[in-house]
Amino acid sequence: xxxxxxxxxxxxxxxxxxILFNVPRSALVQSGLVGMFGWILYYVLVDAGMDVxxxxxxxxxxxxxLSYTSAKIYKKPIIxxxxxxxxxxxxxxxxxxxxxxxxxxNYDVAVQLSAQVMLLAGGIAIGLMFSEVVNQIIRRMFMRR
Amino acid sequence: MEKVxxxxxxxxxxxxxxxxxxxxxxxxxTMNRIxxxxxxxxxxxxxxxxxxxxxxxxxSETKFLRITKRSTADLHKIAAVNSISRKITAGELDLQxxxxxxxxxxxxxxxxxxxxxxxxxxxxxSFAIMFGGVWEDFLxxxxxxxxxxxxxxxxxxxxxxxxxxxxxxxxxxGITSSFFLSFGFGASMDMVIIGAVMPLVPGLLITNAVRxxxxxxxxxxxxxxxxxxxxxxxxxxxxxxxxxxx
Numbered sequence: 001x002x003x004x005x006x007x008x009x010x011x012x013x014x015x016x017x018x019i020l021f022n023v024p025r026s027a028l029v030q031s032g033l034v035g036m037f038g039w040i041l042y043y044v045l046v047d048a049g050m051d052v053x054x055x056x057x058x059x060x061x062x063x064x065x066l067s068y069t070s071a072k073i074y075k076k077p078i079i080x081x082x083x084x085x086x087x088x089x090x091x092x093x094x095x096x097x098x099x100x101x102x103x104x105x106n107y108d109v110a111v112q113l114s115a116q117v118m119l120l121a122g123g124i125a126i127g128l129m130f131s132e133v134v135n136q137i138i139r140r141m142f143m144r145r
Numbered sequence: 146m147e148k149v150x151x152x153x154x155x156x157x158x159x160x161x162x163x164x165x166x167x168x169x170x171x172x173x174x175t176m177n178r179i180x181x182x183x184x185x186x187x188x189x190x191x192x193x194x195x196x197x198x199x200x201x202x203x204x205s206e207t208k209f210l211r212i213t214k215r216s217t218a219d220l221h222k223i224a225a226v227n228s229i230s231r232k233i234t235a236g237e238l239d240l241q242x243x244x245x246x247x248x249x250x251x252x253x254x255x256x257x258x259x260x261x262x263x264x265x266x267x268x269x270x271s272f273a274i275m276f277g278g279v280w281e282d283f284l285x286x287x288x289x290x291x292x293x294x295x296x297x298x299x300x301x302x303x304x305x306x307x308x309x310x311x312x313x314x315x316x317x318x319g320i321t322s323s324f325f326l327s328f329g330f331g332a333s334m335d336m337v338i339i340g341a342v343m344p345l346v347p348g349l350l351i352t353n354a355v356r357x358x359x360x361x362x363x364x365x366x367x368x369x370x371x372x373x374x375x376x377x378x379x380x381x382x383x384x385x386x387x388x389x390x391x
Contacts, residue, residue, distance in 0.1 A: 005274060006274075006275060008271075009270075009271035009272075009274045009275050010271070010275055012267050012268070012271045013267075013268050013271035013272055013275060013343075016264040016265070016267045016268035016271070016344075017264075017268055017344075017348070018220075019256050019260060019261055019264035020218070020261055020264055020265060020268070020294075020344055021166075021218035021219075021220050021349060022165075022218060022219045022220050022221050022222070022254075022255040022256060023220045023221060023255075024220070024221040024224050024225075024255065025221075025255070027224070039275065075228070075231070076224045076227065076228075077167075077171065077223055077224055077227045079167065079168065079171070079220065079223060079352075079353075079356075080220045080223070080224055082352060083218070083220065083348060083349050083352055084348075086348065086352055087343075087346075087348045088272075088275060090346060090348050090351065092272070092276075092339060092342060092343050092346050093276045093339045095377065095381070096335075096338065096339050096342060096381070096384070097335070099381035099384070099385055100335070100385070100388070102385075103385040103388045103389070104388065121351065121355075124351075124352075124355070125355040125359070128352065128355065128356070129355075129356075129359055132359075
């Protein structure tokens with residue numbers, strides 16, 4: 001039941017972000033689905049006890065692979081799919097909490113949370129580069145033959 | 146004459162993409178491809194978030210274009226320029242038609258503001274649930290998020306400084322959520338605010354900054370990263386103002 005709620009809300013959130021970012025109409029559903037799968041992988045991994053940073057890396061990897069395949073199939077720039085797909089993984093909640101702690105003068109907690117935000121952003125970056133790196137390796141290998 | 150037209154088409158394509166929030170490496174790549182398809186083999190382009198340089202060959206003079214106003218994100222325009230560039234490289238479009246089509250893309254608008262506000266409201270409600278809120282948080286987050294986004298859009302028309310508009314959006318979210326919670330509308334103030342703030346988060350800037358940095362476009366990556374940081378700070382400060390009064 002919780003999983004279904006997460007599936008629906010993450011789809012709505014990603015597709016809604018697609019509208020905010022003026023994604024072409026024909027790509028709205030795909031970008032929503034990309035975001036949904038990335039978030040569900042993250043959610044399941046965290047639920048199974050994994051730390052949030054590696055879970056974010058894996059979620060971002062899935063997003064980048066799915067975006068890359070949709071970009072190839074529908075012949076659109078990959079940015080159309082990654083931007084709204086990655087949004088659920090952006091650590092907005094933790095960033096907000098860090099800000100809140102700063103305002104309430106709890107600097108020790110705030111700095112800890114900010115460090116976590118930096119790590120998560122780095123994780124997203126690594127995950128997003130994944131499909132590109134794999135693609136480049138495959139292309140180089142074929143070029144050599 | 147032909148050369149001037151090639152330059153015009155390349156500059157226009159580059160300008161549309163840059164203004165719409167494309168990565169700078171994509172802007173340069175697209176301009177070079179279009180130029181090559183029209184027979185300018187050694188075209189040089191250099192794009193940063195604030196300006197484009199383009200020359201059709203090494204000895205020719207350089208065209209320069211300053212970009213003053215950047216919209217947050219117009220991904221459909223990037224996709225449209227991309228498909229025009231594909232057609233040009235495939236040899237399906239001549240110079241004149243390419244220029245006309247690009248001019249049309251520049252005027253294009255994908256979604257009206259009211260639809261974007263509704264979308265922002267739905268996004269806010271969904272995020273409140275995704276980040277661990279209960280269903281009682283859905284409606285207040287939706288309302289606060291929609292109002293905050295509408296406030297930011299409205300302020301953007303009056304102010305040239307985007308960060309102030311974002312600060313105002315965060316401020317509206319802070320006020321409305323604390324107003325709702327004081328009437329017992331919604332379960333947790335944190336969840337309502339986190340959900341409502343998400344539509345303002347500079348997600349496109351963050352991903353672009355990272356991709357530009359990785360592609361070796363250090364100037365573009367750092368300036369976009371700074372813009373993202375400033376935006377996040379503006380939103381956070383806007384929301385935090387309300388905690389100062391509590």
